[in-house]
Amino acid sequence: MKVGGSNFFVEVVLLCLILFPIYGLAERPLRFGKGGSFKILQVADMHYGDGKTTPCEDVFPYQMATCSDLNTTAFTQRMILAEKPDLIVFTGDNIFGYDVTDAAKSLEAAFAPAIASNIPWAAVLGNHDQESALSREGVMKHIVKLKNTLSLVNPVEVHVIDGFGNYNLEVGGVKGSSFENKSVLNLYFLDSGDYSTIPSIPGYGWIKPSQQFWFERTSKRLQRAYMAKPEAQKGPAPGIAYFHIPLPEFSSFDSTNFTGVKQEGISSASVNSGFFTTMVSAGDVKAVFTGHDHLNDFCGELTGIQLCYAGGFGYHAYGKAGWARRARVVVVNLEKMEKGGWGAVKSIKTWKRLDDQHLTAIDGQVLWSKSSAGTRRKKQIGGT
Numbered sequence: 001m002k003v004g005g006s007n008f009f010v011e012v013v014l015l016c017l018i019l020f021p022i023y024g025l026a027e028r029p030l031r032f033g034k035g036g037s038f039k040i041l042q043v044a045d046m047h048y049g050d051g052k053t054t055p056c057e058d059v060f061p062y063q064m065a066t067c068s069d070l071n072t073t074a075f076t077q078r079m080i081l082a083e084k085p086d087l088i089v090f091t092g093d094n095i096f097g098y099d100v101t102d103a104a105k106s107l108e109a110a111f112a113p114a115i116a117s118n119i120p121w122a123a124v125l126g127n128h129d130q131e132s133a134l135s136r137e138g139v140m141k142h143i144v145k146l147k148n149t150l151s152l153v154n155p156v157e158v159h160v161i162d163g164f165g166n167y168n169l170e171v172g173g174v175k176g177s178s179f180e181n182k183s184v185l186n187l188y189f190l191d192s193g194d195y196s197t198i199p200s201i202p203g204y205g206w207i208k209p210s211q212q213f214w215f216e217r218t219s220k221r222l223q224r225a226y227m228a229k230p231e232a233q234k235g236p237a238p239g240i241a242y243f244h245i246p247l248p249e250f251s252s253f254d255s256t257n258f259t260g261v262k263q264e265g266i267s268s269a270s271v272n273s274g275f276f277t278t279m280v281s282a283g284d285v286k287a288v289f290t291g292h293d294h295l296n297d298f299c300g301e302l303t304g305i306q307l308c309y310a311g312g313f314g315y316h317a318y319g320k321a322g323w324a325r326r327a328r329v330v331v332v333n334l335e336k337m338e339k340g341g342w343g344a345v346k347s348i349k350t351w352k353r354l355d356d357q358h359l360t361a362i363d364g365q366v367l368w369s370k371s372s373a374g375t376r377r378k379k380q381i382g383g384t
Contacts, residue, residue, distance in 0.1 A: 029170070030086070030120060030150075030169055030170065030171045030172065031171060031172035031173065031174065031175060031180075032172070032173055032174045032184065032185075032332075033086070033174070034174060034175075036174060036333060036334040036336070036342040037331055037332065037333050037334070038086050038087070038171055038185060038331070038332045039083060039084070039085045039086050039087075039329065039331045039332075040085055040087045040088075040089055040240075040329070040330045040331075040332075041079055041080070041088045041327060041329055042091060042289055042310045042327060042328040042329070042330065043076060043079075043088065043089070043091070043313050043327055044091045044092070044093075044291030044292075044294075044309075044311065044312065044313050044328070045091075045092070045093045045291045045292070045294055045310075045313055045314050045317045046072050046076075046090070046093065046094050046110050046313055046314035046316075046317070047072075047093055047095070047096040047128065047314040047315075047316040047317035048069055048072060048094060048095045048096065048100070048106050048107075048109060048110035048316065049069055049095070049096055049099040049100055049316050050069070050099065050100055050101050051068065051070065051109055052069065052070050053068065054068055054069045054099060054316050055067065055068060055316070056068060056315040056316060057315070057316055057317060057318050057319060058318055058319040058320055058321050059319075060321050060322070067315060068315070068316075069109070069110075069314075069316055071355075072110075072313065072315045072325075073109070073113060075325060075327070076113040076114070076313075077113045078355070078359060079327050079353060079359070080113055080117050080119065082359050083329055083353070085119060087120050087121065087122065087150075087169075087187075088114045088117075088119055088120070088121040088122075089121070089122050089123070089189075089242050089289075090110075090111070090114075090121065090122070090123040090124070091123075091124055091126070091243065091244055091289065091310060092123075092124050092125050092126025092129065092192075092243070092244030092245075092291055093126030093127065093128045093129060093244065093291065093292070093314075094107065094110050094123060094125075094126070094129055095107055095110055095128070095129055095132075095139075096128050096131070096316055097128050097129060097130055097131025097132035097134075098128070098131045098132070099316070100132050102133075103132040103133055103134040103138075103139065103142075104134065104142050106132075107139065107142055107143060108146065111123070111143075111146055114148065114149075115146055115147045115148055117148070119148065120148060120149075120150050121148055121149055121150065121151075122149065122150045122151050122169065122189060122242075123143050123149065123151050124151075124165045124189050124191060124242060124243055125139060125140060125163075125164065125165050125191055125194075125244065126194075126244040126245075126291065126292065127194035127204060127205070127244065127245065127292070128194075130194065136164050136191075136194065137153070137164050139164075140153045140164040141164075150169055151165065151167070151189075152165070152166075152167035153165065154166050154167065155167055155214060155218075158214055160210060161210045161211060162193075162210045162211055163191030163192075163193060163208070163211060164191055165189060165190070165191045166189065166190050166211055166214060167189050168186060168188050168189065168218050169186075169187040169189070170183035170186055170187075171185035171186070171187065171332075173342065173343075173344075174334065174342040176341075177337075177341045177342050178230070178337075178341070178343070179342065179343060179344065182225070182226060182231060182237070183225070184226075184345055185237060185238055185239075185240070185332055185345055186222050186237055186238070186239040186240070186284065187239070187240050187241075187242065188218070188219075188240070188241040188242070189241075190207055190211055190215070190242075191207075191211070192204075192205060192206065192207055192243040192244045192245035192290075193205020193206055193207070193208075193245065193269075196269070196270070201270060201271055202270055203270040204245050204267065204268065204269045204270075205245065205269060206245070206268075206269035206271060206272075206273040206275075207243065207275040209273070211275075212273070212274070212275055215275075215278065215279075215282070216278060216282060219236075219239065219282040219283075219284055219285075222236070222237065222239075222284070223237075223284060233344065236284035237344070238284065238285075238332070238348065239282075239284040239286065240285065240287050240288075240289065240330070240348070241279065241285050241287070241288045241289070242288075242289050242290075243288075243290060244290060244291055244292050245267070245268060245269065245290065246266055246267070246268050246290045246292055246293060246309070247268055247272075247276050247290075247307070248266070248269070248272045248276075249276045249302055249307060250266045250290075250300075250307050250309075251266045251268070252302050252307075253300035253302075253307075257300055258298040258299060258300035259298060259300075259363050259365050260296070260297045260298030260299060260309070260311075260352075260363050261295075261296065261297055262296050262298055263295035263320065263323075264293055264295045264296060265293070266293065266296075267292055276302075276305070280303050280304065280305065285305055286304070286305065286306065286348055286367065286368040287299075287307075287348060287350075287367050287368065288305060288306070288307050289308050289309075289310060289328065289330070290307075290308070290309060290310070291309065291312075291313075293309060294311065294317055294318055294319055295311075295319070295320055296309040296311070297309050297311030297328075297352060297363075299365065299367065301367075306368065308328065308367075309328075310326070310327065310328040310352075311325075311326040311327075311328065311352060312325055312326070313325055313326065313327055324354035324356050324360075325355040326352045326353060327352065327353050327355075328350060328351075328352050329350060329351055329352070329353065330348065330349070330350045330367075331348075331349045331350070332345055332347070332348050332349075333345070333346050333347050333349070334346055335370065344370070345370065346369065346370050346371075347366055347368065347369040347370065348366070348368040348369075349364070349365065349366050349367065350363075351363055351365070
């Protein structure tokens, strides 16, 4: 542990306890609230190190003396207080393994605001989480032990699957409504890997066939349940996928057909494993959310699926001085039934908040709506 590091972890936990008293997260299912909405906060690329002794990257010189991982913690706390999400999702590179002294303690400090908030949270791995004493499996096994998390090392029903952190979460309808016992929103979490292990294929990892097979089976199972009685539906419940490394299809956009900014190249795997096509074929995923490329924060629609970056969140991660760190928020709304009460999902909306004085909200947009789903013109898949 670096000098002063242990004191930092105590300070972070105590601060979070003051802001967010821990009451304990009961074994409760995720479900829409009485207002008919479900809000998700995405935190991408914290790159947490050893706390207050870990310096910031790519900030102005005058900020360096007082900037550290504490700024990342404070931003997380501000976002939780401002948005009051129903679920917090961390999409990898949660810690920057090369710069941590104790990976377990760094993970606990990185997730401390979520742990203390009594809000359910989920996490996947990036390509830097394992670059310390803990392996990818070890990192994920530590994460699932932390308070309030819904993360899983892998699906309990699957004996062989690549990676660590492949799982799904179901979000039930409003309690007391006719959709109370149905999953009206399905969340998929996948391990997009770190780096290629095949010598002839350079670059980053990708979502493997075993993971895609699990996704297909899970999607089919959820669709069967949703379209079965009671309240049998004609089509699948909308799905959202979260993972770290963007797919090659993220390269399909330019400034004319996305919302947000693209300030660096798309750092996807050098091979296309076909997961985008797998999701299109499954028919339920409406949006994908990734991190990895910190200076990109756009959303673009391709063949009925929105492909979205969150933008860089952490202060020990590379960024751009003067370009604020940011977080993405997604709100899923239900439709109001004719006889009152809440029904199926009506729309999926998103915006980003900047870590400035006012937590400025930008780029609000509707990613998907039930009314337009049947009439949306399909686009050709480019470069696949």
